[in-house]
Amino acid sequence: MNTIHIKDKSFTTFITEEKILKEVTRVAAEINRDLKGSEPLFLSVLNGSFMFTADLMKNIDIPCDISFVKLASYCGDSSTGKVKELVGLNEDITGRTVVIVEDIIDTGITMQRLIKTLKARNPKEIRIATLLVKPDKLQVELDIDYVAMNIPNDFIVGYGLDYDGKGRNYRDIYTIVNK
Numbered sequence: 001m002n003t004i005h006i007k008d009k010s011f012t013t014f015i016t017e018e019k020i021l022k023e024v025t026r027v028a029a030e031i032n033r034d035l036k037g038s039e040p041l042f043l044s045v046l047n048g049s050f051m052f053t054a055d056l057m058k059n060i061d062i063p064c065d066i067s068f069v070k071l072a073s074y075c076g077d078s079s080t081g082k083v084k085e086l087v088g089l090n091e092d093i094t095g096r097t098v099v100i101v102e103d104i105i106d107t108g109i110t111m112q113r114l115i116k117t118l119k120a121r122n123p124k125e126i127r128i129a130t131l132l133v134k135p136d137k138l139q140v141e142l143d144i145d146y147v148a149m150n151i152p153n154d155f156i157v158g159y160g161l162d163y164d165g166k167g168r169n170y171r172d173i174y175t176i177v178n179k
């Protein structure tokens, strides 16, 4: 167990890198199996999903494209409910299979909004691959195709996820201690 301190909060080891990589590898195998022959476009949602995207893509062995977009809705440690616009999508996704690569689905509002925006561009199919889901916080109907891990409703950092911009660099995932 390791404890880290970010600003006013403390976090302790929750999911080790070893466990994360095991589940990410499993998700990659599912995608390789399901999307063989469809030449998908992976759409990584920055900033939070950068580590997940890297480890996932290292295990994808079917022909594909990777692109990166931004759509932030979080401020501090609680969801603001406000969702910003999608930036950075230059690819034509008409008729394509798109796999959204996200770090975490909390209320699901960010994902719902992103799917709506993407659907307007006429893809063939949209799939969701997320590192984490907080099932107890989900507020909207979402068909989540690939999930590395379900977690309880606590604030976490590490492996790309941040608290106020900090903590993304850790290779393990940490959960908050003094809530």
Ligand code: IMP
Pocket: 048, 073, 074, 079, 102, 103, 104, 105, 106, 107, 108, 109, 110, 111, 154, 155, 156, 157, 161, 162, 163
């Ligand atoms: P949603 O719209 O409520 O689903 O929020 C999703 C976004 O909130 C994610 O893409 C993250 O950037 C952020 N987020 C949600 N929960 C956490 C957490 O526990 N730690 C860090 N960021 C989080």
Ligand code: MG
Pocket: 045, 046, 047, 048, 049, 102, 103, 104
């Ligand atoms: Mg995110």
